[in-house]
Amino acid sequence: MTKSSCSRTKLYRLTPEGTNCGLSESLVSYLTRLSAAHSVHPITLLKAIAQSTITKDYLLNDIKNGAGRFFQRAKTLNGVGELTLDIINKLSNLTSVDNLERLSLLPWREAIVNKYLFKPSKAWCSQCFSEWKNSKSVLYEPLIWSLKDAVLCPVHMRELTVKCPNPNCTHPISQISATAIIGYCPSCHIFLGSPTKKESKVPLSDWDVWATRTLFNLIALTSSGVHLTVGRNSVKNSFQHLLLLNGGNVTAFAKEINLHRSVVWQYCNGKFLPPLNTILNICFKKEISFIHFLTGNTAHITVTENNSGYFPEYSHKLQQKKISNNIVSIQKKIQMLMNINPPLGLTEVARRLNISSKTIKRHFPNLSEEIKTRFQKYRAIKKQENFARTCNDIKQSVFEITETNAVPYQARVEKYLNRPGILRRPTYNAVWRNAIEELYLDV
Ligand SMILES: [Zn+2]
Ligand SMILES: [Zn+2]
Structure with missing residues (x-):
C-alpha cells in the first residue's frame, strides 16, 4: 500500500x-x-x-x-x-x-x-x-x-x-x-x-x-x-405460482413442503419472507432453479414428478436422458473410479461424475453395492488401525514417562500424547491401566 x-x-x-x-x-x-x-x-x-x-x-x-x-x-x-x-x-x-x-x-x-x-x-x-x-x-x-x-x-x-x-x-x-x-x-x-x-x-x-x-x-x-431483477414480490410470486401448480390446496402444499399451512399462507401473501434455508429446501425437493425462485421467474418454475432432486441446472428428465445416452461410458468411468486406492465412497464417486448417487444406485445397482461394501470395509480397517495405533501410543507414553522418573498420571499421559480427554474413554482408560500394571509387575 x-x-x-x-x-x-x-x-x-x-x-x-x-x-x-x-x-x-x-x-x-x-x-x-x-x-x-x-x-x-x-x-x-x-x-x-x-x-x-x-x-x-x-x-x-x-x-x-x-x-x-x-x-x-x-x-x-x-x-x-x-x-x-x-x-x-x-x-x-x-x-x-x-x-x-x-x-x-x-x-x-x-x-x-x-x-x-x-x-x-x-x-x-x-x-x-x-x-x-x-x-x-x-x-x-x-x-x-x-x-x-x-x-x-x-x-x-x-x-x-x-x-x-x-x-x-x-x-x-x-x-x-x-x-x-x-x-x-x-x-x-x-x-x-x-x-x-x-x-x-x-x-x-x-x-x-x-x-x-x-x-x-x-x-x-x-x-x-450480474443484474437480476429482484422485486419486493419476487418470492411471493414464486410461492403463489408453486401453490397453483400444486392444485391451489394450501394444506396439501404445506404438508408436501413440510411447513405449517398458516406459514405457507403468509409466504404466499407476502407477509413475511421465508428464511433462505426454506427456499433452498423447496427448490431441492421440487427440482426448481433456486435463482429462478428467488427472482420470481415463474415461467421457469415447473414441478417434476420425481421429487428426488439434485442438480438445479438440469431438469430431472434432461438428466435421465443424458444418463441413458451414456450408460456404457458412465459404467466404464465408475469402474475406473473403483480402482482408486484408498477406495472412494458412493457420494465421492457420484461427485466426480457430476451425477447423483441415487442415479448410480438406480442405473448400476450391483456396482453401487460393490462400491458401498468396499468403502465400508476400508473404513472398518482404518478404524481398527487407528485404535491399535492409539493403544500403542498410550503404552509407549506410560513407558517413556516412567523412564523420566515421573508418574504416568492420566492428565500427564494425555498431555504427553497431546490428546486431552482421550483416557476418559473406557477402552483407552483400560489400556492405560493395564500398561501401568504391567510396568509395576515387571519392576
Ligand atoms: Zn478448500
Ligand atoms: Zn485455538
Missing part, C-alpha cells in the same frame, strides 16, 4: 479478494484485513466506522456498553440488514472502493432475510488456507463459508472446519471478534490451515453438495454484478 493511495482516501484502498466468482470475500473478512492494514484491531476500526455512521440509539448504546452486544448484532454483517448497508456506505466513502455491497448478500435484500442465514461461529477450509499460504496468496474468508447451509468447501468438496484444530484449544471462533486475524485462531494463535484432506466421518450428502453449489452460484452472480 503506497502512501499516495492513502492520501486520497481516509482508509487504504484495499482491493477485495476473490471477486467475480463464488469465492468472493465476505464483508467481515474485508473489515478484518482492512484493520490489519492499518495496524489496529477490528474492534477499533468497526467502532470508529459504526459511531460515525449509526444514528440508531440502541446500536450506539450497545457500543458504549462495551461492544459485546454490538458484536452480537454484527454477526449478520455479511447479510442484508440496515447495519450492513450503513457500514458499506461509510466504508465505500472512506476507501473509495466500489461495489463493496457485493461482499455481502445486500443485493438480494428484497428476497433474503438474515434469520437463520449464518453459522453461529466461523467455518473455514483448512486446505484453502494452507494452499493460499504456500502460494503466498492473501489469506481471506469467502462469503460462502459464513452461510449456514454451505457446509462444504466448494473447491475441495471437504467439510468446513468449525473448531480450532489445536487439541489444547478446540474453541469455536466468533464470526466477528475484537482481535481477529484471518487464518489464525484468536484464542491460541495457531494457523488454521492444513494441507491434508481428512476422511470425512460421514459421506457427503446430496443435499450438502447441492446446497453448497447453489450458494456458490448465487455468490458468483452477486460478485460479478
Whole structure:
C-alpha cells in the first residue's frame, strides 16, 4: 500500500479478494484485513466506522456498553440488514472502493432475510488456507463459508472446519471478534490451515453438495454484478405460482413442503419472507432453479414428478436422458473410479461424475453395492488401525514417562500424547491401566 493511495482516501484502498466468482470475500473478512492494514484491531476500526455512521440509539448504546452486544448484532454483517448497508456506505466513502455491497448478500435484500442465514461461529477450509499460504496468496474468508447451509468447501468438496484444530484449544471462533486475524485462531494463535484432506466421518450428502453449489452460484452472480431483477414480490410470486401448480390446496402444499399451512399462507401473501434455508429446501425437493425462485421467474418454475432432486441446472428428465445416452461410458468411468486406492465412497464417486448417487444406485445397482461394501470395509480397517495405533501410543507414553522418573498420571499421559480427554474413554482408560500394571509387575 503506497502512501499516495492513502492520501486520497481516509482508509487504504484495499482491493477485495476473490471477486467475480463464488469465492468472493465476505464483508467481515474485508473489515478484518482492512484493520490489519492499518495496524489496529477490528474492534477499533468497526467502532470508529459504526459511531460515525449509526444514528440508531440502541446500536450506539450497545457500543458504549462495551461492544459485546454490538458484536452480537454484527454477526449478520455479511447479510442484508440496515447495519450492513450503513457500514458499506461509510466504508465505500472512506476507501473509495466500489461495489463493496457485493461482499455481502445486500443485493438480494428484497428476497433474503438474515434469520437463520449464518453459522453461529466461523467455518473455514483448512486446505484453502494452507494452499493460499504456500502460494503466498492473501489469506481471506469467502462469503460462502459464513452461510449456514454451505457446509462444504466448494473447491475441495471437504467439510468446513468449525473448531480450532489445536487439541489444547478446540474453541469455536466468533464470526466477528475484537482481535481477529484471518487464518489464525484468536484464542491460541495457531494457523488454521492444513494441507491434508481428512476422511470425512460421514459421506457427503446430496443435499450438502447441492446446497453448497447453489450458494456458490448465487455468490458468483452477486460478485460479478450480474443484474437480476429482484422485486419486493419476487418470492411471493414464486410461492403463489408453486401453490397453483400444486392444485391451489394450501394444506396439501404445506404438508408436501413440510411447513405449517398458516406459514405457507403468509409466504404466499407476502407477509413475511421465508428464511433462505426454506427456499433452498423447496427448490431441492421440487427440482426448481433456486435463482429462478428467488427472482420470481415463474415461467421457469415447473414441478417434476420425481421429487428426488439434485442438480438445479438440469431438469430431472434432461438428466435421465443424458444418463441413458451414456450408460456404457458412465459404467466404464465408475469402474475406473473403483480402482482408486484408498477406495472412494458412493457420494465421492457420484461427485466426480457430476451425477447423483441415487442415479448410480438406480442405473448400476450391483456396482453401487460393490462400491458401498468396499468403502465400508476400508473404513472398518482404518478404524481398527487407528485404535491399535492409539493403544500403542498410550503404552509407549506410560513407558517413556516412567523412564523420566515421573508418574504416568492420566492428565500427564494425555498431555504427553497431546490428546486431552482421550483416557476418559473406557477402552483407552483400560489400556492405560493395564500398561501401568504391567510396568509395576515387571519392576
Ligand atoms: Zn478448500
Ligand atoms: Zn485455538
